[in-house]
Amino acid sequence: MTRGALLASEAxxxxxxxxxxxxxxxxxxxxxxxxxxxYLPAYDDAMRxxxxxxxxxxxxxxxxxxxxxxxxxxxxxxxxxxEWSVHPSHDGRYVYFTAATGxxxxxxxxLREEELVNFGAVAMREPGMVGAAMGTxxxxxxxxxxxxxxxxGAVTRFVIIDTRTGQHNVILERDTIGHPEFxxxxxxxxxxxxxxxxxxxxxxxxxxxxxxxxxxxxxxxEWVVHETWRPGTRELVVTRWPHGLIGVDVDTGAxxxxxxxxxxxxxxxxxxTLMCADTAFPDRGLLLFDPRDGIGAPQVLCQSKSSNEGxxxxxxxxxxxxxxxxxxxWKVYAPQHTHxxxxxxxxxxxxxxxxxxxxxxxxxxxxxxxTGSRTFASRRDPALP
Numbered sequence: 001m002t003r004g005a006l007l008a009s010e011a012x013x014x015x016x017x018x019x020x021x022x023x024x025x026x027x028x029x030x031x032x033x034x035x036x037x038x039y040l041p042a043y044d045d046a047m048r049x050x051x052x053x054x055x056x057x058x059x060x061x062x063x064x065x066x067x068x069x070x071x072x073x074x075x076x077x078x079x080x081x082x083e084w085s086v087h088p089s090h091d092g093r094y095v096y097f098t099a100a101t102g103x104x105x106x107x108x109x110x111l112r113e114e115e116l117v118n119f120g121a122v123a124m125r126e127p128g129m130v131g132a133a134m135g136t137x138x139x140x141x142x143x144x145x146x147x148x149x150x151x152x153g154a155v156t157r158f159v160i161i162d163t164r165t166g167q168h169n170v171i172l173e174r175d176t177i178g179h180p181e182f183x184x185x186x187x188x189x190x191x192x193x194x195x196x197x198x199x200x201x202x203x204x205x206x207x208x209x210x211x212x213x214x215x216x217x218x219x220x221x222e223w224v225v226h227e228t229w230r231p232g233t234r235e236l237v238v239t240r241w242p243h244g245l246i247g248v249d250v251d252t253g254a255x256x257x258x259x260x261x262x263x264x265x266x267x268x269x270x271x272x273t274l275m276c277a278d279t280a281f282p283d284r285g286l287l288l289f290d291p292r293d294g295i296g297a298p299q300v301l302c303q304s305k306s307s308n309e310g311x312x313x314x315x316x317x318x319x320x321x322x323x324x325x326x327x328x329x330w331k332v333y334a335p336q337h338t339h340x341x342x343x344x345x346x347x348x349x350x351x352x353x354x355x356x357x358x359x360x361x362x363x364x365x366x367x368x369x370x371t372g373s374r375t376f377a378s379r380r381d382p383a384l385p
Contacts, residue, residue: 003077009070016302038341044092132178140187171207223318231272259296278340305357310334337361
Protein backbone atom coordinates (compact mmCIF):
# COMPACT_ATOMS: atom_id res chain seq x y z
CA MET A 1 0.00 0.00 0.00
CA THR A 2 1.20 3.47 -0.83
CA ARG A 3 0.21 7.07 -0.28
CA GLY A 4 -3.02 7.82 -2.12
CA ALA A 5 -4.44 4.31 -1.79
CA LEU A 6 -8.23 4.55 -1.53
CA LEU A 7 -9.85 1.70 0.37
CA ALA A 8 -13.48 0.71 0.59
CA SER A 9 -15.35 1.67 3.73
CA GLU A 10 -14.85 -0.72 6.64
CA ALA A 11 -17.58 0.86 8.76
CA UNK A 12 -20.32 -1.11 10.47
CA UNK A 13 -22.98 0.08 12.89
CA UNK A 14 -24.43 -1.53 15.98
CA UNK A 15 -26.26 -0.64 19.17
CA UNK A 16 -24.59 -0.56 22.57
CA UNK A 17 -26.42 -3.18 24.59
CA UNK A 18 -26.19 -1.27 27.87
CA UNK A 19 -27.49 2.14 26.77
CA UNK A 20 -28.95 1.82 23.29
CA UNK A 21 -26.42 4.32 21.92
CA UNK A 22 -25.83 4.15 18.18
CA UNK A 23 -22.28 2.94 17.58
CA UNK A 24 -20.08 2.84 14.50
CA UNK A 25 -16.90 0.83 14.04
CA UNK A 26 -14.80 2.85 11.60
CA UNK A 27 -11.87 0.49 10.96
CA UNK A 28 -11.74 -3.30 10.77
CA UNK A 29 -8.35 -4.38 9.40
CA UNK A 30 -6.54 -6.68 11.91
CA UNK A 31 -3.85 -4.25 13.04
CA UNK A 32 -3.45 -1.32 15.44
CA UNK A 33 -5.58 1.76 14.75
CA UNK A 34 -6.22 4.84 16.85
CA UNK A 35 -7.29 8.46 16.60
CA UNK A 36 -5.24 11.45 17.89
CA UNK A 37 -4.85 11.97 21.65
CA UNK A 38 -8.06 12.71 23.54
CA TYR A 39 -7.81 16.53 23.89
CA LEU A 40 -6.72 17.00 20.27
CA PRO A 41 -9.14 17.14 17.35
CA ALA A 42 -9.64 14.00 15.28
CA TYR A 43 -11.67 15.82 12.60
CA ASP A 44 -11.29 19.06 10.68
CA ASP A 45 -13.83 21.68 11.73
CA ALA A 46 -16.10 20.98 8.74
CA MET A 47 -15.95 17.25 9.56
CA ARG A 48 -15.04 16.27 6.02
CA UNK A 49 -12.37 13.87 7.30
CA UNK A 50 -11.76 11.76 10.38
CA UNK A 51 -7.99 11.46 10.82
CA UNK A 52 -6.56 8.26 12.24
CA UNK A 53 -3.38 6.20 12.47
CA UNK A 54 -3.27 2.70 11.02
CA UNK A 55 -0.52 0.08 11.28
CA UNK A 56 -1.97 -2.01 8.44
CA UNK A 57 1.11 -1.39 6.28
CA UNK A 58 3.40 -2.70 9.01
CA UNK A 59 4.17 0.73 10.48
CA UNK A 60 2.12 3.74 11.61
CA UNK A 61 0.75 5.77 8.70
CA UNK A 62 -1.85 8.52 8.53
CA UNK A 63 -5.25 7.73 7.05
CA UNK A 64 -8.43 9.72 6.65
CA UNK A 65 -11.96 8.41 6.59
CA UNK A 66 -13.73 10.49 3.93
CA UNK A 67 -17.01 11.32 5.62
CA UNK A 68 -19.10 11.61 2.47
CA UNK A 69 -18.25 8.11 1.22
CA UNK A 70 -16.77 6.27 4.21
CA UNK A 71 -13.71 5.37 2.15
CA UNK A 72 -10.28 5.25 3.80
CA UNK A 73 -7.56 7.32 2.14
CA UNK A 74 -3.90 6.67 2.93
CA UNK A 75 -2.35 10.10 3.44
CA UNK A 76 1.29 9.15 4.04
CA UNK A 77 3.93 6.63 3.08
CA UNK A 78 6.51 7.85 5.53
CA UNK A 79 8.87 5.89 7.78
CA UNK A 80 9.34 6.91 11.39
CA UNK A 81 6.07 8.76 12.06
CA UNK A 82 5.59 9.59 15.74
CA GLU A 83 2.04 8.33 15.90
CA TRP A 84 0.83 10.44 18.85
CA SER A 85 2.17 13.69 17.36
CA VAL A 86 -0.67 13.82 14.82
CA HIS A 87 -2.82 16.97 14.71
CA PRO A 88 -5.20 17.81 11.82
CA SER A 89 -5.52 21.50 10.97
CA HIS A 90 -8.87 23.04 11.79
CA ASP A 91 -9.42 24.22 8.23
CA GLY A 92 -8.88 20.68 6.93
CA ARG A 93 -6.01 21.57 4.61
CA TYR A 94 -3.20 19.74 6.42
CA VAL A 95 -2.39 17.06 8.94
CA TYR A 96 0.66 17.90 11.06
CA PHE A 97 2.99 15.23 12.45
CA THR A 98 6.57 14.62 13.48
CA ALA A 99 8.72 11.89 11.99
CA ALA A 100 12.29 11.02 12.92
CA THR A 101 13.72 14.48 13.76
CA GLY A 102 11.49 16.56 11.50
CA UNK A 103 8.23 18.48 11.82
CA UNK A 104 6.07 17.65 8.82
CA UNK A 105 2.65 18.21 7.33
CA UNK A 106 0.73 16.51 4.53
CA UNK A 107 -1.74 18.30 2.27
CA UNK A 108 -5.03 16.43 2.50
CA UNK A 109 -5.95 17.19 -1.12
CA UNK A 110 -2.68 16.81 -3.03
CA LEU A 111 -1.00 14.48 -0.46
CA ARG A 112 2.17 16.52 -0.82
CA GLU A 113 4.39 16.21 2.25
CA GLU A 114 6.40 19.18 3.48
CA GLU A 115 9.06 19.30 6.18
CA LEU A 116 8.69 22.63 7.99
CA VAL A 117 11.62 22.15 10.38
CA ASN A 118 14.39 19.60 10.76
CA PHE A 119 15.79 19.59 14.28
CA GLY A 120 19.02 17.77 13.46
CA ALA A 121 20.72 15.19 15.63
CA VAL A 122 18.27 15.06 18.55
CA ALA A 123 16.42 12.35 20.47
CA MET A 124 13.15 14.18 19.75
CA ARG A 125 11.18 12.34 22.46
CA GLU A 126 11.83 10.92 25.91
CA PRO A 127 11.99 7.12 26.22
CA GLY A 128 8.85 5.29 27.30
CA MET A 129 5.20 5.13 26.30
CA VAL A 130 3.41 7.69 28.49
CA GLY A 131 3.49 11.43 29.14
CA ALA A 132 6.20 13.37 27.33
CA ALA A 133 7.40 10.15 25.68
CA MET A 134 4.28 10.16 23.50
CA GLY A 135 5.46 13.24 21.62
CA THR A 136 2.08 14.97 21.36
CA UNK A 137 1.95 18.37 19.66
CA UNK A 138 -0.62 21.17 19.40
CA UNK A 139 -1.84 23.45 16.59
CA UNK A 140 -3.51 26.74 17.52
CA UNK A 141 -7.22 27.24 16.80
CA UNK A 142 -6.41 29.52 13.84
CA UNK A 143 -3.85 27.03 12.43
CA UNK A 144 -1.16 29.73 12.58
CA UNK A 145 1.14 28.16 15.18
CA UNK A 146 2.33 24.66 16.00
CA UNK A 147 3.83 23.75 19.39
CA UNK A 148 6.35 20.89 19.36
CA UNK A 149 8.45 19.69 22.33
CA UNK A 150 11.89 18.49 21.20
CA UNK A 151 14.18 16.39 23.41
CA UNK A 152 17.79 17.55 23.03
CA GLY A 153 20.27 15.83 25.33
CA ALA A 154 19.36 16.45 28.94
CA VAL A 155 16.74 19.12 28.20
CA THR A 156 13.55 19.51 26.22
CA ARG A 157 13.06 22.56 24.04
CA PHE A 158 9.60 24.01 23.56
CA VAL A 159 9.49 24.99 19.88
CA ILE A 160 6.80 27.18 18.31
CA ILE A 161 6.56 26.95 14.53
CA ASP A 162 4.85 29.58 12.39
CA THR A 163 2.94 27.39 9.92
CA ARG A 164 2.74 30.19 7.35
CA THR A 165 6.43 31.00 7.15
CA GLY A 166 8.18 27.98 8.66
CA GLN A 167 10.03 30.23 11.10
CA HIS A 168 10.45 28.68 14.54
CA ASN A 169 11.52 29.80 17.99
CA VAL A 170 12.57 28.01 21.14
CA ILE A 171 10.52 29.59 23.91
CA LEU A 172 11.66 27.39 26.81
CA GLU A 173 14.26 24.82 27.81
CA ARG A 174 13.68 22.62 30.83
CA ASP A 175 13.85 19.04 32.10
CA THR A 176 10.60 17.77 30.61
CA ILE A 177 7.74 19.16 28.52
CA GLY A 178 4.76 17.02 27.69
CA HIS A 179 1.26 17.24 26.23
CA PRO A 180 1.22 20.90 25.10
CA GLU A 181 -2.15 22.44 24.31
CA PHE A 182 -2.97 25.87 22.94
CA UNK A 183 -5.87 27.64 24.61
CA UNK A 184 -8.97 26.96 22.45
CA UNK A 185 -9.46 30.63 21.57
CA UNK A 186 -6.17 32.36 22.44
CA UNK A 187 -3.15 31.52 20.30
CA UNK A 188 -0.84 33.39 22.68
CA UNK A 189 -1.41 31.01 25.61
CA UNK A 190 -0.46 27.37 26.11
CA UNK A 191 -0.45 24.88 28.90
CA UNK A 192 1.93 21.92 29.21
CA UNK A 193 2.85 19.13 31.60
CA UNK A 194 6.02 19.18 33.65
CA UNK A 195 7.22 16.35 35.88
CA UNK A 196 4.52 14.50 37.84
CA UNK A 197 5.35 16.36 41.07
CA UNK A 198 4.95 19.78 39.40
CA UNK A 199 2.56 18.94 36.61
CA UNK A 200 0.47 21.91 35.48
CA UNK A 201 2.20 24.85 33.77
CA UNK A 202 1.15 27.69 31.49
CA UNK A 203 3.34 29.80 29.21
CA UNK A 204 2.93 32.55 26.64
CA UNK A 205 3.60 31.74 23.01
CA UNK A 206 6.54 34.14 23.21
CA UNK A 207 7.98 32.32 26.24
CA UNK A 208 6.75 34.82 28.81
CA UNK A 209 4.87 34.00 31.98
CA UNK A 210 6.07 30.43 32.42
CA UNK A 211 4.65 29.31 35.77
CA UNK A 212 3.25 26.45 37.78
CA UNK A 213 -0.51 26.93 38.27
CA UNK A 214 -1.28 24.14 40.75
CA UNK A 215 0.82 22.84 43.63
CA UNK A 216 -0.13 19.29 44.47
CA UNK A 217 -0.39 17.82 47.96
CA UNK A 218 2.85 15.86 48.02
CA UNK A 219 2.24 14.50 51.54
CA UNK A 220 -0.91 12.78 50.27
CA UNK A 221 0.84 11.63 47.08
CA GLU A 222 -1.81 13.50 45.10
CA TRP A 223 -1.81 12.50 41.43
CA VAL A 224 -2.94 15.24 39.04
CA VAL A 225 -2.91 14.14 35.41
CA HIS A 226 -4.72 14.52 32.07
CA GLU A 227 -5.57 18.21 32.05
CA THR A 228 -7.44 20.14 29.36
CA TRP A 229 -8.75 23.68 28.82
CA ARG A 230 -12.41 24.49 29.38
CA PRO A 231 -13.47 26.65 26.40
CA GLY A 232 -14.75 30.13 27.17
CA THR A 233 -12.68 30.27 30.37
CA ARG A 234 -9.08 30.28 31.56
CA GLU A 235 -9.67 27.16 33.60
CA LEU A 236 -7.91 23.82 33.34
CA VAL A 237 -9.93 20.72 34.20
CA VAL A 238 -7.64 17.99 35.52
CA THR A 239 -7.96 14.48 36.92
CA ARG A 240 -7.12 13.89 40.60
CA TRP A 241 -6.78 10.18 40.08
CA PRO A 242 -8.86 8.27 41.06
CA HIS A 243 -10.89 10.72 43.15
CA GLY A 244 -12.47 12.84 40.43
CA LEU A 245 -11.82 16.08 38.60
CA ILE A 246 -10.99 19.59 39.71
CA GLY A 247 -10.96 22.89 37.85
CA VAL A 248 -8.03 25.28 38.31
CA ASP A 249 -8.25 28.92 37.24
CA VAL A 250 -4.82 29.71 35.80
CA ASP A 251 -5.07 33.41 36.74
CA THR A 252 -6.41 33.29 40.28
CA GLY A 253 -5.42 29.77 41.31
CA ALA A 254 -8.98 29.11 42.45
CA UNK A 255 -9.77 25.40 42.66
CA UNK A 256 -13.24 23.87 42.42
CA UNK A 257 -14.74 20.42 42.25
CA UNK A 258 -15.86 19.29 38.81
CA UNK A 259 -16.71 15.61 39.39
CA UNK A 260 -16.09 12.84 41.93
CA UNK A 261 -15.92 9.66 39.83
CA UNK A 262 -12.83 7.98 38.35
CA UNK A 263 -12.60 10.08 35.19
CA UNK A 264 -9.49 8.84 33.37
CA UNK A 265 -9.10 10.82 30.12
CA UNK A 266 -11.64 13.67 30.32
CA UNK A 267 -12.46 15.34 26.99
CA UNK A 268 -14.40 18.59 26.56
CA UNK A 269 -16.80 19.69 23.85
CA UNK A 270 -16.06 22.98 22.12
CA UNK A 271 -18.80 24.82 23.95
CA UNK A 272 -17.37 23.85 27.34
CA THR A 273 -20.77 22.48 28.36
CA LEU A 274 -20.24 18.72 28.25
CA MET A 275 -17.41 16.32 28.97
CA CYS A 276 -16.81 12.66 28.24
CA ALA A 277 -14.37 10.46 30.17
CA ASP A 278 -13.32 6.87 29.92
CA THR A 279 -12.90 4.97 33.19
CA ALA A 280 -10.65 2.25 34.62
CA PHE A 281 -10.30 0.36 37.91
CA PRO A 282 -13.21 -0.13 37.59
CA ASP A 283 -14.17 0.32 33.94
CA ARG A 284 -17.68 1.79 33.98
CA GLY A 285 -17.70 2.73 30.31
CA LEU A 286 -17.59 6.13 28.64
CA LEU A 287 -19.37 8.65 30.84
CA LEU A 288 -20.91 12.03 30.00
CA PHE A 289 -21.20 14.81 32.55
CA ASP A 290 -21.61 18.57 32.96
CA PRO A 291 -18.30 20.27 33.90
CA ARG A 292 -19.96 23.49 35.10
CA ASP A 293 -22.29 22.60 37.96
CA GLY A 294 -19.73 21.45 40.56
CA ILE A 295 -21.34 18.00 40.66
CA GLY A 296 -20.58 16.33 37.34
CA ALA A 297 -23.10 13.54 37.79
CA PRO A 298 -22.03 10.93 35.21
CA GLN A 299 -24.30 9.18 32.74
CA VAL A 300 -23.22 6.15 30.75
CA LEU A 301 -22.83 6.75 27.02
CA CYS A 302 -21.59 3.28 26.08
CA GLN A 303 -19.12 0.57 26.97
CA SER A 304 -15.70 0.77 25.32
CA LYS A 305 -14.73 -2.83 26.15
CA SER A 306 -11.09 -1.88 25.75
CA SER A 307 -8.37 -3.66 27.69
CA ASN A 308 -7.11 -0.42 29.33
CA GLU A 309 -3.54 -1.65 29.84
CA GLY A 310 -1.65 0.04 32.67
CA UNK A 311 -1.58 -1.72 36.05
CA UNK A 312 -0.07 1.38 37.68
CA UNK A 313 -3.50 3.04 37.42
CA UNK A 314 -4.89 0.57 39.96
CA UNK A 315 -4.06 2.86 42.88
CA UNK A 316 -5.49 5.58 45.10
CA UNK A 317 -2.39 7.82 44.91
CA UNK A 318 0.50 8.72 42.63
CA UNK A 319 2.51 5.52 42.06
CA UNK A 320 5.61 7.48 41.02
CA UNK A 321 5.97 8.53 44.67
CA UNK A 322 6.36 4.94 45.81
CA UNK A 323 9.77 3.55 46.69
CA UNK A 324 9.26 0.48 44.50
CA UNK A 325 9.00 2.69 41.42
CA UNK A 326 11.88 4.94 42.43
CA UNK A 327 14.06 1.88 43.01
CA UNK A 328 13.24 0.53 39.56
CA UNK A 329 11.32 -2.53 40.76
CA TRP A 330 8.62 -1.98 38.15
CA LYS A 331 8.22 -0.05 34.93
CA VAL A 332 5.16 1.50 33.33
CA TYR A 333 3.54 -0.70 30.70
CA ALA A 334 0.61 1.12 29.15
CA PRO A 335 0.32 0.81 25.36
CA GLN A 336 -1.77 3.82 24.47
CA HIS A 337 -3.82 2.13 21.74
CA THR A 338 -5.48 0.06 24.48
CA HIS A 339 -6.96 3.22 26.05
CA UNK A 340 -10.28 4.61 24.72
CA UNK A 341 -9.24 8.32 24.81
CA UNK A 342 -12.75 9.64 24.02
CA UNK A 343 -12.81 12.85 21.98
CA UNK A 344 -15.65 15.08 20.79
CA UNK A 345 -16.37 15.87 17.16
CA UNK A 346 -16.46 19.62 16.37
CA UNK A 347 -20.27 19.65 16.39
CA UNK A 348 -20.35 17.83 19.74
CA UNK A 349 -22.73 15.13 18.52
CA UNK A 350 -20.21 12.31 18.17
CA UNK A 351 -17.60 10.76 20.43
CA UNK A 352 -14.67 9.05 18.72
CA UNK A 353 -12.70 6.50 20.74
CA UNK A 354 -10.36 3.53 20.36
CA UNK A 355 -11.02 0.00 21.59
CA UNK A 356 -9.24 -3.32 21.24
CA UNK A 357 -12.43 -5.25 22.05
CA UNK A 358 -11.97 -7.36 18.89
CA UNK A 359 -8.35 -8.23 19.70
CA UNK A 360 -7.02 -5.37 17.58
CA UNK A 361 -7.29 -1.66 18.34
CA UNK A 362 -9.96 -0.15 16.11
CA UNK A 363 -11.51 3.31 15.88
CA UNK A 364 -15.16 3.72 16.91
CA UNK A 365 -17.74 6.44 17.14
CA UNK A 366 -20.68 6.71 19.52
CA UNK A 367 -23.66 8.90 18.69
CA UNK A 368 -26.90 9.17 20.59
CA UNK A 369 -29.27 11.63 22.22
CA UNK A 370 -26.96 11.61 25.23
CA THR A 371 -24.53 13.94 23.45
CA GLY A 372 -25.67 17.52 23.85
CA SER A 373 -28.63 16.56 26.05
CA ARG A 374 -29.16 16.67 29.78
CA THR A 375 -32.23 14.38 29.80
CA PHE A 376 -30.18 11.43 30.97
CA ALA A 377 -32.43 9.94 33.64
CA SER A 378 -33.19 6.72 31.79
CA ARG A 379 -29.45 6.12 31.26
CA ARG A 380 -28.47 6.48 34.88
CA ASP A 381 -26.14 3.79 36.29
CA PRO A 382 -27.04 3.30 39.97
CA ALA A 383 -23.49 2.11 40.72
CA LEU A 384 -22.09 5.55 39.84
CA PRO A 385 -21.72 8.34 42.41
